[in-house]
Amino acid sequence: MFWWRIGGALAVVITGLGLMTWFGTAESVPVAANGNGDKTFGISDIPGRASSLYPGATGSRGIRLSNPENFTILVQTVTATVGKPADAKGKPVTTCPATSVRVDALPAPVAVPGNGTADLTLVTHMLAGAPDACRNLTFPLTYTGMAVKR
């Protein structure tokens, strides 16, 4: 009897606080349509918003964050992994290592409005010792990130 009473009291407390948290941050949105925050937000290039790299260069890569949720998210991390470069015909150029290029991570969290986008710039680098084989190539990037509900 004693433990049943404790269990019942605890259940009430948790349920009450849980509802307050849920609705407290999305007051006008029905729970059923609110999602559980696990939709993947998009990270994509902004066409034309990138510097061409050369040995020792520091450049930029414009990207767009797309939020499929109907509430604001705070993107806390975005990282870019550089893949094997390819020439204009798409042929991999193995003599130019992917490590010739690196992209800095998102420097500070960015808020993205519900069903909206946010544009930002990542800093790019090419190593000073990049070989001649790295000229006029495309380095593929794979973006990953993490966000929380704001």
Place this chain on the structure above:
Amino acid sequence: MRRISKRTAVVLGAAGTVLVAGVAYAAWTSTGSGTGSVASTTSVNSTIDPAGLGDALYPGSGTDFTVTINNDNDYPVVVNSISAGSSDVTLGGCAAGTVTSPAVSNPAGTILAHGTKTYTLHATMSATATNACKSQTFTLPLTAAISSNA
């Protein structure tokens, strides 16, 4: 029947809050993903042009002369070396190789992006130059090794 003391209730309440907070945070974390690319630029070859002819030569004499090297790239470059020069046959029939200039390694200075820089070389006329070499203009083909210096 046992009853929950006030102290027990407070402790349980606090524990419940911690539990709820943890669950709520985890539910709102989401991930992002996407792909993109960055590109490297190509390189543009430089040209070497005569700038200053120096003093008129006679058999066994030498003179400094200058050349300019341009840089049509979007990045600064450094000259690693300038080859040795040897004159072509002149219009007046002066033999090839009558005037020579030694190779130069690592001349000082950087050529800015889309800039030009002047370099001083030294030319010597052979002591055995013939009369056909009088009042002639000598052309010395030169090549330079250049690398990015960003």
